[in-house]
Amino acid sequence: MARGFGLCLEEDYGDVLDLEDIEVDWFQKMTEVNFDLGDEAETDDGGSRSDDIAWAGAAKPNGSTSAKVDLQRMTWYLLGFLDQYVHTAGTGDLHIHEFWGGENHELTSFVGIAMYDALKIALYGLIEDGLKLEVSDSAMTVNADWLYATEQGEILDIGEDFVEPEELEDSRIPVRFFDVSVLLNGEKPGSVQTSFNMEGSNNxxxxxTIGLSSRFPQEKPQAAKRTIKLSLATTLNRRSYREILNARYGEVNAVRPHACKILxxxxxxxxxxxENPNQKLIIQFPQCTLKAEFDLKGADRVEATLNLQTLGNNEVTLxxxxxxxxxxxxxxxxxxxxELTLEETPAVGD
Structure with a gap:
């Protein structure tokens, strides 16, 4: 029996492959795997107090997954969420993957396998709509929201096991909170950060994608405005007062709200x-608006939150x-x- 989720790149969006022809690049046991066809039935009452006819409505397949972060599988998550990708061979057996947000509206699509014990569901035309990273005092988690075109199911025979692909090297150790650090305005904040949260959406x-002749998506969904929100939790104390006031008042060393500026x-x-310091992930948000929030509750420590909204008007050197x-x-x-690549994969590194 297996419970989890795996991915591989898709050559043609929504192309329904035979289940035996699908070979996912990785499979991970996960705490949450939820996929739904989104095919609510439509009804009509004809003026009666009760519905008397029903028919199949438009299908809007969607899903979500939640897992612990490891630095190998993050390659696929970042490829799915962002539209620009460049690969460079590193030293020895290391590879350098660079991803960034650009202006392409069509993103990479995948084929997925979701396992629910003996029920195997193949998911075609998977598009990553949302990506969320969270870490506090344990392992970092990655939550992804997906849209897809259609699916195909299979029930494994009694005694038959799902054959998982070979484990990715160095993927068993998750990212923990002590592996993570943050630089704010180029410096390590003076106070302790107790959590980090990133929530992005391709909207x-x-x-x-749904029109005449089929109730299922017929073409790849277009990505709209990309939104990315960040938050850092800390404690309000002498090590953080100045940072909090800077964010609250809109200017470094300000003692009152600025008349027109935001930080x-x-x-x-x-x-x-x-355990593997030569393997790393660096995520830069070149410019963000910054706002501080805090409140007092009795004798408990005063928790402060720095909320950031990314902007796309600053340069990064590759x-x-x-x-x-x-x-x-x-x-x-x-x-x-x-390197992750398919000749047919559109809008990657263009």
């Missing part, structure tokens, strides 16, 4: 795994040292995963 338009700073998330791109998010991932 795909699934409605525009805008870069934020950088660094993940360096303790790993080659010369190429500069304007973006709201840039990721540099160094791991042991080879």
């Amino acid at each position: 795909h338009d699934q409605d525009g 805008k700073v870069p934020l950088e998330l660094r993940i360096v795994q303790c 790993n080659d040292g010369t190429t500069k791109v304007n973006t709201d998010i840039y990721c540099k991932l160094i791991n042991k995963v080879p």
Whole structure:
């Protein structure tokens, strides 16, 4: 029996492959795997107090997954969420993957396998609509929201097991809170950060993919405005007063709200795994608006939250040292995963 989820790149969007022909690149046991056809029936009452006819409505397949972060599988999550990708061979068996947010409206699509014990569901035309990273005092989690085109199911025979692909090297150790650090405005904050949260959405338009002749999506959904919200939790004390007031008043060293300014700073998330320090993930948000919130409840410590909203008007220099791109998010991932590519995959690195 298996419970979990796996992915591989898709050659043609929504192409329904035979189940035996699908070979996912990885499979992970997960705490949450939920996929639904989104096919609510439509009804009509004809003026009566009760419905008397019903028919199949438009299908809007969607789902979500939740798992612990490891630096190998994050390659696929970042490829799905962002529209620009460059691979560079590193030293030894290491690979450098760079991802950033651009202006392409069609993102990479995948084929997925979701296992619910002996029930195997193949998911075609998977598009990553949302990506959420969270970490506090345990392992970092990655939550993804998906849209897809259609699915196909199979019930395994009694005694038959789902054959998982070979485990990705160095993927069994998750990212823990002590592997994670943050730079705010180029510096390590003076106070302790007790949690980090990133929530991004591609805001795909699934409605525009369903039209005459089929109730299922007929083409790849278009990504709309990309939104990324960040938050850092800390404690209000002498080590954090100044940072909190800067964010609250809109200017460094301000003592009252500025007449017209808001504070805008870069934020950088660094993940360096303790056991494998040569493998790392650096996520840069070149410019973000910054706002502080805090409240007092009795004798408890006063928790403060720094909320950031990314902007896409600052430059980042790529790993080659010369190429500069304007973006709201840039990721540099160094791991042991080879280049992810398909000639048919659109809008990646264009």
